[in-house]
Amino acid sequence: MPLSLINPRTFRGTRDFLPNELLARHRILETIEEAYRRYGFQPLETPAIEYLEILTGKSEENDKLIYEIKRARGEEEESAEAAIALRYDLTVPLARVIAQYAELPRPFKRYQIQPVWRADRPQPRQGRFREFVQCDADIVGTDSLLADAEIIALTYEVLRDLGFENFRIRLSSRKLLRGIVSIIDSRDSMFMPICRIIDKLDKIGDDGVKRELVNLGIGWDKTVWAFDYVRTGFDSCRFNDIRVYLEANDQSGMGVIGLSEIEKVRLHALNLGVPETCLACDPTLARGLDYYTGPIFETVLPDHPHIGSLSGGGRYDGLVSTFSKERVPATGTTLGLDRIQTALTQLGKFKPMSSTTQVLVARFDAEGMSECLQMAAELRKAGLRTEVWYDDDKLKKQFAYADKQGIPLVVIAGPDERAKGTVALKNLRKQEQKEVAREGLVEMIKAWITSEPDV
Incomplete structure (x- = not known):
């Protein structure tokens, strides 16, 4: 009985x-990583699985x-200490690393680009997924x-550097927020609940925030007055x-300290x-994570x-203390690769690429395969990204493949060229073909690529 097919x-x-x-x-990622290195950040990777x-x-x-x-069968017995999970961000693993490796320098400037996982509701239009890549710098x-x-x-x-033009970096402080919230409600126990509601402002709007605050027993008018007064002062830079x-x-x-x-x-x-x-200084910026202690910031596209936010972060001076008796101050940000890609796509600035191959060595006949392989080896040794055609197909099919993949150059060595010690070099971008000496092929291709920076 045949096996049933599994739906891919x-x-x-x-x-x-x-x-x-x-x-x-x-x-x-190359653009992000280059900027991180330019600022002196060092790379770090941590396991996807944490306790x-x-x-x-x-x-x-x-x-x-x-x-x-x-856990898989046969592994150690489950217990509260042995339970494991996929990381949901890169900041908590960093705090563990700092506590675990005392030999790291201070200050320690690290960047980390790895996937994380959250059992959230996917929203592709907003660039929200359950598995996504964070690009952290701390x-x-x-x-x-x-x-x-x-x-x-x-x-x-x-x-x-990524090509964004109209973006805003919002800046606030958890201490300022604590001061404003204390004006609204002086109970310490109300700070984080109110913070989490204010953090939803961009998602649920004024009406949604008002509804949730009222359900919490917080006066809406008093809240609006406190935040609007500070926001108006920021808009006109009236810090005094x-x-x-x-x-x-x-x-x-705390509010004055945060200001x-x-x-x-x-x-x-x-x-x-x-x-x-x-x-833009904005007192309504809350950042929902509990561990922020000082300045907080995020980037939005008005x-x-x-x-939503392309980046977000802030100061978290108490997080490492979860794993160590030592107080270790820290600050950082994360850029969401998937949010950035989504935004660039909607702005028409994300351009898919067919291939990074620069040269295709075509197969003319079986007798010339040794020559083709030798040419491919020489081109690769010279640092040129090169493919070889494997099958005995017509040149038309090989040119069609190169054109579809965006490979700009095709090298052909038929019996006439081999007899003369030359090759045919076809430039698919310019639709030009010329015969060049076999020994000058590498230099010819390198010269053309140098003149075309996007190849």
């Missing part, structure tokens, strides 16, 4: 990346989205707000007016070359609000 499919919220898309994604106790307790929202892993081991400003400047340069307001109304004293942080980070970022038009 992918799990909802995950994707295959075929070569034409993956090659273009690699170009995005569950490492991941939980850092964010109430993310705890609900963790993919736990069922500075660990310094309290200096220069580090936060450098993260913002790095974010600006990455997005600029905001300071006077906070000193008179915030009994916690000072924002002023300093903003000034440093401007001095690092971030245009003032790209930087003309494409449905996409």
Whole structure:
């Protein structure tokens, strides 16, 4: 009895990346990685699988989205300490690494580009998936707000280099937010619930935030007044007016500290070359993760609000203390590769690539295969990306393949060319063909490629 066929499919919220898309994604990653290295960040990789106790307790929202892993048969018995799961971000594993490897330098500037997993509802139009790639850059081991400003400047340069034009880096502080919330409700227990609701503002709008605050027993009018006063002050850069307001109304004293942080980070970022038009102080920026302690920031596209944030991060001075008695300050950001690709696609700036091959060595006849293989070996040794045609097919089929794959050059060595010690070199982009000396082939191709920077 024949075996039944298995339906080939992918799990909802995950994707295959075929070569034409993956090659273009690699170009995005090259741009991001080059900027990270330019700022002195060093690479790090951590396992996809972490112990569950490492991941939980850092964010109430993310705890609900963790993919736990069922162990294979024969492995150690399940227990609370032995339970494992897929990581949901790269920041918590970094905190573990800092606590685990005392020999790392301080400050430690690391970048990490790896996939993470969240049991979230997929929203492809917004670039939200269950499996996605985060591109993190963090500075660990310094309290200096220069580090936060450098993260913002790095974010600006990455997005600029990727071709984004109209984007805004929103800046605030968890301390400022704590001060504003204390004006609305002085109970410490209400800070994170209110933060999580404010963080949904872009998703559910004023009406949705109002509804959730009212359900929490928080007065809407008082909330609007507090946030609008601070936001209006930011819009006109009246920091002194905001300071006077906070000193008179915030009994916690945290708001003034947070305002000072924002002023300093903003000034440093401007001095690092971030245009003032790209930087917006916004008191409604909350960042939903529980572990943020100071400046927070994220990047949005005002003309494409449905996409959400392209990047987000902030200072998290207490996270490493989860794994160590040592207090280790830290700040950083993450850029979402899939969000960035989605945004570039919708802006018409994500261009799929057929192939990175530069030369196809065509097969004219069986007698010339030795010559073809020798040419391919020479071209590859010279650093040229080269394919060889395997089968005994007509040249028309081979040219059609090269054209479809975007391979610009085809080399042909028929019996006439072999007898004369020459080859035919066809440029498919210019639709030109010339006969060149066999010994000058590599130099001829290199010269043409040098004149065409996108090859």
